[in-house]
Amino acid sequence: INPTIYDYVIAGGGAVGLSLAVRLSEDPSKTVVVLEAGETGFGKLNRGNFGTANDWRFVTVPQKDAGGRVQDQVQGRVLGGGSAINSGIYIRGNKAEYDALETLGAKGWNWKSMFAAVKKSEHFFPPSAAEIKALGLTFNPAYHGHSGPVALSMQALNVSNFYRDFAIPTLHNLGHEMNLDPNGGTHNGGSWEFLTALPDTNTRSYAVSGYYLPVANRTNLHVLPNSHVSRIIWSPTSTKDDLEASGVEYLALNTTAGSPARQFINAHNIILSGSALNTPKILELSGVGDPTILKRVGVALVINLPGVGSNLCNQPVTIASYLLKNGTVDAGNTIRAAILDMQPLSGFLSPSDLKRSREMLSVKPQGLSTPQFEVMKNLMAAGVPQMEFTWNIAADGNNITTLTFDRLILLKPLSRGSVHINSTNPLDPPVIDPKYLSAPHDKFIFSKAIECTRRIAATEPLKSIIEGPIVPDSTVQTEDDFIHYVNSQSQSEHHFIGTSAMTLRSLGGVVDPSLRVYGTSNVRVADLSIIANLPGIHTVSLAYMVAERAAEIIKNDL
Numbered sequence: 001i002n003p004t005i006y007d008y009v010i011a012g013g014g015a016v017g018l019s020l021a022v023r024l025s026e027d028p029s030k031t032v033v034v035l036e037a038g039e040t041g042f043g044k045l046n047r048g049n050f051g052t053a054n055d056w057r058f059v060t061v062p063q064k065d066a067g068g069r070v071q072d073q074v075q076g077r078v079l080g081g082g083s084a085i086n087s088g089i090y091i092r093g094n095k096a097e098y099d100a101l102e103t104l105g106a107k108g109w110n111w112k113s114m115f116a117a118v119k120k121s122e123h124f125f126p127p128s129a130a131e132i133k134a135l136g137l138t139f140n141p142a143y144h145g146h147s148g149p150v151a152l153s154m155q156a157l158n159v160s161n162f163y164r165d166f167a168i169p170t171l172h173n174l175g176h177e178m179n180l181d182p183n184g185g186t187h188n189g190g191s192w193e194f195l196t197a198l199p200d201t202n203t204r205s206y207a208v209s210g211y212y213l214p215v216a217n218r219t220n221l222h223v224l225p226n227s228h229v230s231r232i233i234w235s236p237t238s239t240k241d242d243l244e245a246s247g248v249e250y251l252a253l254n255t256t257a258g259s260p261a262r263q264f265i266n267a268h269n270i271i272l273s274g275s276a277l278n279t280p281k282i283l284e285l286s287g288v289g290d291p292t293i294l295k296r297v298g299v300a301l302v303i304n305l306p307g308v309g310s311n312l313c314n315q316p317v318t319i320a321s322y323l324l325k326n327g328t329v330d331a332g333n334t335i336r337a338a339i340l341d342m343q344p345l346s347g348f349l350s351p352s353d354l355k356r357s358r359e360m361l362s363v364k365p366q367g368l369s370t371p372q373f374e375v376m377k378n379l380m381a382a383g384v385p386q387m388e389f390t391w392n393i394a395a396d397g398n399n400i401t402t403l404t405f406d407r408l409i410l411l412k413p414l415s416r417g418s419v420h421i422n423s424t425n426p427l428d429p430p431v432i433d434p435k436y437l438s439a440p441h442d443k444f445i446f447s448k449a450i451e452c453t454r455r456i457a458a459t460e461p462l463k464s465i466i467e468g469p470i471v472p473d474s475t476v477q478t479e480d481d482f483i484h485y486v487n488s489q490s491q492s493e494h495h496f497i498g499t500s501a502m503t504l505r506s507l508g509g510v511v512d513p514s515l516r517v518y519g520t521s522n523v524r525v526a527d528l529s530i531i532a533n534l535p536g537i538h539t540v541s542l543a544y545m546v547a548e549r550a551a552e553i554i555k556n557d558l
């Protein structure tokens with residue numbers, strides 16, 4: 001099939017875009033084309049593609065509230081997007097966090113509908129009986145999908161005895177309970193790590209291997225790598241209040257000619273799926289956005305939507321590590337061993353710090369709408385996790401073993417930033433300003449969480465095997481020291497959302513609950529930019545939720 005007008009053109013073949021393309025092309029009467037700026041990456045991907053051609057290699061502007069540093073923002077630029085280069089950690093959030101999306105105007109987007117959708121994406125491989133016995137692994141089959149495209153699995157055998165003998169008993173002594181399975185709507189507490197990987201080989205399972213490759217021979221589904229979408233083409237006959245698009249313009253990057261060739265594709269429906277950092281650029285270059293920004297760059301305004309590119313949110317992350325006494329633990333197979341401990345404020349703040357937290361929350365940080373702020377405060381008060389403490393064990397060749405909290409993640413930042421174009425050249429990177437740690441409450445609770453690892457290390461049975469702190473080192477003691485540590489050491493966790501938010505237009509919304517860009521009849525956004533408030537999770541589960549839910553909505557033309 002080689003249509004002159006496709007039913008659907010999808011700009012971006014990432015976690016959401018490629019999975020959605022596969023679902024839409026299940027109807028053989030519909031033609032779907034995916035334009036992906038990166039290459040296919042077949043046969044060359046695993047972890048560690050950061051800084052290569054498979055990464056957009058973005059950087060932020062200097063982050064005033066995070067030590068003035070410019071920070072790297074890794075983003076997949078390859079078929080499968082983030083799902084092709086990510087670390088594969090998988091977890092879903094708290095029911096109330098998804099229900100809150102509906103409260104903010106995303107009608108029909110709630111835990112019930114999103115949980116049902118995400119299970120369609122999943123094929124859970126339970127651990128073997130031997131693994132369950134050896135490690136005490138727990139899971140609830142009812143929380144999982146069992147015939148979807150993306151594989152989900154748990155620990156292999158031969159992990160360190162540290163987890164069973166030291167980590168879990170210490171968590172108990174801290175009053176942090178183990179969670180049977182964090183994927184069913186309550187992710188509080190400690191749980192074993194789930195990964196999007198095949199169980200025996202530990203091979204990555206992602207949008208390409210799970211969704212696309214098994215159906216790559218569909219004649220109604222075309223995937224064009226090295227195709228960078230620059231803008232939407234508006235139909236000259238469309239009305240002012242309900243703009244219709246006729247297709248997109250893209251740059252074919254694999255040409256041997258000197259500069260990329262400009263190409264056009266016609267389609268009845270346009271779906272932007274470039275990610276929270278890239279989709280605003282396509283909208284702005286198409287004249288959709290904040291008039292002030294478009295004017296500054298010299299793009300004619302088509303739709304006045306000031307929310308485009310605002311509300312950028314991402315989690316900061318840092319580490320803390322402790323040297324263990326020689327010979328006290330067997331490091332085992334460190335490749336797939338971790339416990340994620342997801343804690344609400346009361347799990348890591350002292351009673352007096354909880355009081356200070358409440359006082360700080362009397363002032364709304366800049367960039368958040370009042371309803372967003374209310375929702376987030378309510379979730380905090382309801383005990384929804386705000387910090388992740390990942391417990392990992394590492395050993396070097398000299399038998400030096402460390403406990404590394406290798407992901408200390410501020411799960412639900414209040415800080416909001418922006419991503420905007422700075423020129424009319426589609427190949428120029430956007431200006432990324434996440435405003436990390438600009439909300440005082442973010443900085444306060446994040447630094448207190450790092451400090452809390454000292455209390456954890458002083459809790460038995462862990463205490464008896466700790467030699468001392470490595471980073472932050474023992475000179476870091478006071479509240480100011482810990483604040484300095486997060487200012488100078490925190491990095492991006494690469495879980496961007498929010499820049500084409502699905503919320504009321506009056507609140508800065510960009511798309512309605514059927515994913516349509518306000519003011520258009522046939523342009524939709526389907527990627528993590530539509531999520532107004534971040535659930536406290538790693539975001540690939542959310543990406544598959546969005547893909548499956550978007551497929552339901554678009555197939556039924558809701």
Ligand SMILES: Cc1cc2nc3c(=O)[nH]c(=O)nc-3n(C[C@H](O)[C@H](O)[C@H](O)COP(=O)(O)OP(=O)(O)OC[C@H]3O[C@@H](n4cnc5c(N)ncnc54)[C@H](O)[C@@H]3O)c2cc1C
Binds near residue numbers: 012077085274495529
């Ligand atoms: C380094 C890294 C590690 C991560 N680790 C984890 C993890 O362990 N667990 C977890 O749950 N999540 C993780 N994530 C996050 C998760 O992968 C992302 O949230 C998810 O991939 C976002 O999906 P998306 O479809 O919105 O965007 P993406 O998956 O980024 O897809 C966007 C796609 O659009 C393409 N594109 C962009 N602009 C254009 C254009 N103009 N024209 C054509 N194509 C375009 C991009 O190249 C990309 O392929 C990680 C992300 C990164 C970057």
